[in-house]
Amino acid sequence: MSKGRTLTERSEALPALAEVFREHGFEGTSLSLISTATGLGKGSLYNFFPGGKEEMMRAVLADIDAWFDAAIFAPLEQAPDPAAAIAAMMREVEAYFRSGQRVCLVGWLGLGASRDPFGEPVKAYFARWIAALAACLQGGGVAESEATRLAEQAVAGIQGAIVLSRALGDDGAFVRLLRDHETRLTGAVTGRR
Amino acid sequence: MSKGRTLTERSEALPALAEVFREHGFEGTSLSLISTATGLGKGSLYNFFPGGKEEMMRAVLADIDAWFDAAIFAPLEQAPDPAAAIAAMMREVEAYFRSGQRVCLVGWLGLGASRDPFGEPVKAYFARWIAALAACLQGGGVAESEATRLAEQAVAGIQGAIVLSRALGDDGAFVRLLRDHETRLTGAVTGRR
DNA sequence: GTCTATAGATCGATAGAC
DNA sequence: GTCTATCGATCTATAGAC
Numbered sequence: 001m002s003k004g005r006t007l008t009e010r011s012e013a014l015p016a017l018a019e020v021f022r023e024h025g026f027e028g029t030s031l032s033l034i035s036t037a038t039g040l041g042k043g044s045l046y047n048f049f050p051g052g053k054e055e056m057m058r059a060v061l062a063d064i065d066a067w068f069d070a071a072i073f074a075p076l077e078q079a080p081d082p083a084a085a086i087a088a089m090m091r092e093v094e095a096y097f098r099s100g101q102r103v104c105l106v107g108w109l110g111l112g113a114s115r116d117p118f119g120e121p122v123k124a125y126f127a128r129w130i131a132a133l134a135a136c137l138q139g140g141g142v143a144e145s146e147a148t149r150l151a152e153q154a155v156a157g158i159q160g161a162i163v164l165s166r167a168l169g170d171d172g173a174f175v176r177l178l179r180d181h182e183t184r185l186t187g188a189v190t191g192r193r
Numbered sequence: 194m195s196k197g198r199t200l201t202e203r204s205e206a207l208p209a210l211a212e213v214f215r216e217h218g219f220e221g222t223s224l225s226l227i228s229t230a231t232g233l234g235k236g237s238l239y240n241f242f243p244g245g246k247e248e249m250m251r252a253v254l255a256d257i258d259a260w261f262d263a264a265i266f267a268p269l270e271q272a273p274d275p276a277a278a279i280a281a282m283m284r285e286v287e288a289y290f291r292s293g294q295r296v297c298l299v300g301w302l303g304l305g306a307s308r309d310p311f312g313e314p315v316k317a318y319f320a321r322w323i324a325a326l327a328a329c330l331q332g333g334g335v336a337e338s339e340a341t342r343l344a345e346q347a348v349a350g351i352q353g354a355i356v357l358s359r360a361l362g363d364d365g366a367f368v369r370l371l372r373d374h375e376t377r378l379t380g381a382v383t384g385r386r
Numbered sequence: 387g388t389c390t391a392t393a394g395a396t397c398g399a400t401a402g403a404c
Numbered sequence: 405g406t407c408t409a410t411c412g413a414t415c416t417a418t419a420g421a422c
Contacts, residue, residue, distance in 0.1 A: 009387095025305045027221035031416065042417080043388050052417065103304050110360035111296050112218045119362070126360045149369070152357070153350075156370055160353025164345070167303035167319045169312075176342070177349055202405095224398060235399080236406050245398065 010048040011063075013038045018060045022103045026057055026114045054117055057109075061121045064106060068125070071096075076132040082140030082189040089133070090182045093158060100165030100174025107159045129155050133185075140189025150188055154181045203241040204256075206231045211253045215296045219250055219307045247310055250302075254314045257299060261318070264289075269325040275333030275382040282326070283375045286351060293358030293367025300352045322348050326378075333382025343381055347374045 020029050020037040031042055031053065038045070049055040071092050079085030097104065109115050110122045130151045137147035157177060165174035213222050213230040224235055224246065231238070242248040264285050272278030290297065302308050303315045323344045330340035350370060358367035 023306050025218065025220060025307075027218060028305055028307060030414080032414085041389055043390085046417070047387060104356075107356040107360060108301075108304055110356060111301050112221055113216050114218075114221060115359075122360050123362065126357060149373075152366060153370060153373055156353035156357040156366075157346075157350055158353065159356040160349035160351065163297075163300045163303060163352040163356065164319060164349040166308075167300060167315050169316065173345060173349075177346060180342075180346055223396080225396085234407055236401095236408085239399070240405060 010059075013040060013048065014060055014063045017056055018063065018105065021057060021060055022105050022108075025108060025112075026053070027112070029053070057118065058121070061106065061109075061118060061125075065121065065125060068129070073128055073132040076136040079136050079139060082136050083186045085136050086133075086182060086185045086189070090178050094175065094178055097158075097162055097174070099171035100162050101171050103166065104159060104162050107162070126155060137185065137189055142188050146188070150185060154185055157181045203252075206233060206241065207253060207256045210249055211256065211298065214250060214253055215298045215301075218301060218305075219246075220305070222246070250311065251314070254299065254302075254311060254318075258314065258318060261322070266321055266325040269329040272329050272332060275329050276379045278329050279326075279375060279378045279382070283371050287368065287371055290351075290355055290367070292364035293355050294364050296359065297352060297355050300355070319348060330378065330382060335381050339381070343378060347378055350374045 016038045017034065020033055023029075024033060031045065034040075034045060034053075034056070035042060040048075045056070046052065049059065051058070072089055076085055076089060096102070106122055106125045109118050110126075115122060130148065133151035133154060134144070134147040137150055138144055142150065158181070161174045161177035164177070165171055209231045210227065213226055216222075217226060224238065227233075227238060227246075227249070228235060233241075238249070239245065242252065244251075265282055269278050269282060289295070299315055299318045302311050303319075308315060323341065326344035326347060327337070327340040330343055331337055335343065351374070354367045354370035357370070358364055
C-alpha cells in the first residue's frame with residue numbers, strides 16, 4: 001500500500017523459508033541456515049520478521065494454509081463431482097509432497113514440544129482438511145458420521161504415508177498408499193457399498 | 194562382567210533418555226535437558242556415552258528396537274492365531290503410544306535432516322514391522338503381495354494416527370483409527386473377502 | 387533497507403578436583 | 405565414577421554504519 005515493495009519481498013522469501021523449515025524442523029533451523037537459503041542477511045530478516053524465527057514460522061504456516069485453502073480445501077468443499085475432486089486432491093497432494101520425500105511441516109510441528117506456540121494453526125489445518133473432505137464425501141451421498149470417519153482415515157493415512165516413505169526412502173510406497181486411499185474414498189461416493 | 198554396575202546404570206538411564214528425545218526431538222534436546230531428565234551430571238553422561246548425544250540416541254533406538262522385537266515383531270512372526278496376534282499388536286501399540294499422545298521417536302527421526310546418522314536403524318525398524326505383520330497375515334491365508342500391501346497400510350496408518358491425534362490433541366482419534374485398521378486386518382485373515 | 391559487528395546466552399564437549 | 409568449572413563454537417537477537 002504505502003511503499004508496495006517491502007511486502008512483496010517478504011512474501012517472496014517465504015518459499016525458501018518454508019523449505020529450510022521442512023528440511024531441518026523448527027529447532028534444527030538456525031538463522032544462518034535461513035540466511036543462506038533466502039539470500040537475506042540477518043538485518044533484512046529481522047526487518048521483515050521482527051518477531052524472529054517464531055514469526056517466520058508463523059508466516060510460513062499462514063502461507064501453507066493459504067495454498068491448501070486454494071488448491072485443496074475450497075475445491076473439495078465446492079465440488080460438483082465428488083469423485084473427481086478426490087482424484088484431484090490426491091494428484092495435488094502427491095505433487096506437493098514430492099511423492100512423500102517432502103515432509104509435511106504442519107504435521108511435524110505437531111510432534112514436538114515446540115508445537116506449543118503453533119498449536120492452534122496446526123490444529124486448524126488438520127480440522128479444516130478433514131471437514132472439507134468430509135463435506136465432499138457427503139456431497140457424494142455418504143452419511144455424515146461415515147464421511148467424517150473416512151476423511152479422518154485418509155488425512156491420517158497421508159501423514160503416515162509421508163513418515164513411512166521417508167523412513168524407507170521409498171517414494172513408491174507413498175504413491176501406492178495414496179492410491180489405496182483414493183480407491184477407498186471414491187468407492188464410497190459412487191455408492192459401491 | 195568386570196564391574197557389573199556401570200552397564201546396569203547406563204541401561205537404567207535409557208527410559209528417561211528416550212522420553213526426553215520423544216518430547217523435544219533430537220535437535221531440540223539439549224544436554225542440560227538430558228541431565229535434568231536422567232538426574233545424571235554431564236560427567237556421568239559422557240562416562241556412559243562417550244560419543245555424546247548421538248550415541249545416546251543410538252542407544253535409545255537400540256532399546257526401542259529390542260522392545261518392539263519382543264512385544265510386537267516376534268509375536269507376530271510366530272503367531273499361531275493371526276487374528277489374535279493382530280488384536281494383541283493393536284493393544285500393545287495403543288498402550289505404548291499412550292493413545293497417540295506419545296510420539297513415535299523412530300518415525301520422527303526419519304523426517305528431518307538429522308536422520309542421516311540414524312537412517313539405517315530407522316529404515317530397519319519399519320521394514321521389520323511391515324515384514325512381521327505381513328508374515329502374520331500370510332499365516333492367516335492372505336497372499337504374499339496383498340499381505341505386504343495391507344501391512345504397509347497399517348504401519349503407515351499407525352504413524353499417521355499419531356501425527357493426527359497429536360495435532361488435534363484428540364486421543365480419541367488415535368483409538369478410532371487403530372480400531373479401523375484392526376478391523377481391516379482381521380477381516381483379511383478370517384477370509385471374509 | 388541491508389549489511390557487519392557483536393552482545394549475551396546456551397550449545398556440545400572436555401578437564402580436573404575429589 | 406561423579407561432580408563443578410570452563411572451553412570454544414554457535415545460537416538468537418540487537419546495534420549501528422552506510
